[in-house]
Amino acid sequence: MSVSLQAPPAKSPVPQPPPAARRAGLLTPWILLLPGLLWLVVFFLVPILTSVGASVQTGNADQGYRLTWDWGNYGHGLSDYLPQYGHSLLYSVLCTVFCLLLGYPVAYCIAFRGGRFKSLLMALVVVPSFTSFLIRTIAWKTILSDNGPIVSVLNDLHVLNATTAMGWTVGNHVLASPAAVVFGMVYNFLPFMILPLYTSLEKIDPRLHEAGSDLYCDTFATWRRVTLPLSMPGVVGGTLLTFIPAVGDYINAQLLGNPNTGVVGQKIEDLFLRQTDGYPVGSAISVVLMAGTLILVLLYIRKAGTEDLI
């Protein structure tokens, strides 16, 4: 036996690398992290600190801005733009809910009924994203215009009377209304919901469905007791990936909304690009938006980590 020819393993010292090599070994993870860390510092930390700094300045574009630690910018920002905060939150929550309701069945069908067309179907979900976000949203302006087919059908069915009464549309139009804004957001963010949902549904072993039906679950009960709990990572991922960009979105409100559907993003853009003294308040409201979103997301993730959501 060859084993007996070797020294007993216990006594053989584990060979130690020379000190220099050991140091290099410890450094390797840091070297690998360096590009990423640099990226974060330059494009994340610096802009955030700049924003926070700008939010407590005073001045205007002509005379320059000075750091005056004027926290009043936050008070003005919040009180002047409270309705826009409300719209941002309402539209993005609605958008997330509709995306989940629409996206879950799509992801479910592709994952469990897609067969060999799975990849093709998933490609179709993301293919529209190859066209610019802006152009697709402008296209909806044409589709939803007053002489387009959708408006005439909705009018014939008297749907628009009802939605106008509820305040979601204006008159006999679809465009320039809260409904159009939410619609546009749902359209644009749906793939961000479907992709993570699909990924987590696709991982579920279909034999677990069979085990469910073997143990007295009908189709709905199997979904409720087996599929849904196992797809929760996808639900959490999808809702975050939809909600976070939706809160900051302003293109849909700009193109499909009206003056009464203003969202925070629009005001930030306005203050930065069109006002001569907008930097401090603009920075303040974007810092508040970021912080608010962060707090909501953290609360949500804490819930999501528990069984409360299902």
Place this chain on the structure above:
Amino acid sequence: MSSNDVLGRGTGGDLRLAGLTKRFGSFTAVDHLDLTIPQGSFFALLGASGCGKTTTLRMVSGLEAPSEGRIFLGDDDVTERKPHRRPVNTVFQNYALFPHLDVYENVAFGLRRRGIKDVKQQVADMLDLVELGHLARRRPSQLSGGQQQRIALARALINQPQVLLLDEPLGALDLKLRRQMQIELKRIQTEVGLTFVHVTHDQEEAMTMADTIAVMNSGRIEQMGSPADLYENPGTTFVANFLGQSNLIPGTVEGVRGDVVTVTAHGQRLTLPADRCRTDTGAVILGVRPEKVRLAPAGSALPPGVNALAGGVVSDASFIGVSTQYLVRLPSGEELAVFEQNTGCEIQRPGTEVVVHWDPSQSFGLDGSQDIEAGADLDEESAA
């Protein structure tokens, strides 16, 4: 309405398959199966991989719709019933435990679905039965294969199904654990008294556990009977080769006198009992199990009335303790296997000339038109 009514339980009775057929496109996976499985029996469906065992079970559980035929539980035709409405539970080949639930909730799953409120005692009893009470709060991923297997069994058994279907439940376990679980399963079945339909490709497993074995081949039942009956009286070359090992010798029926059939094979006269011979004219395949065959030195006197084939040469002898396994090459080139019990007699060396002989009542006769090799290589494959 009680949950028993929902599941149509109560009549009890045998599981009966009538002309059950499943086609996938033009391929027939299960071909006109007619079977009655008595209530309370341990029934094994034995066959090589791909012969349609899983498909049969899936039709019984309702996960697969038959192309033709009916399934009866007692007097109820359950063919059209959805799986969740059948009083049948399955232990899946891969266990299919719910990964998001702990052991306790996995076992309680069926009870909760049927709206039974007080599950605690029943789950505790069931976990005791499979001896895993101490792991109730573990997730399936934290259990070993053998433990997962027992949880899958407990999850199905707790519902007291009229029929429990087990699809190669021991396939993923190593040999030692498999033997242990075979005894365990048999004990549990005796204890609970439910009908078990156990699918396996391991003939030894089927023989040790089952009251009745059905040997399946290419979607058909080749033969059905008790383990001893199948072993002693195989009806086809497939069964003779698949279940244990057989020496099969092609010959011709010379005549039948009374209850004795006379056959010539390799120019020698052999006899066998008429009631163990499945043909009475023409080509026949005479079979004898290796442990029934004896060796004698060439030229020595044989007991009167035995079947004997002379002129053989020992080509291989392996001593394995309890017995010695010989291969004897006949003048025709055919090799016979002989297992001699280690009763202290001398071991014959390779090259020795011998006569092989056996008691005529130990031989069986099969229809000579079959493929003599059928099922032989399958057995080796599944044993591997």
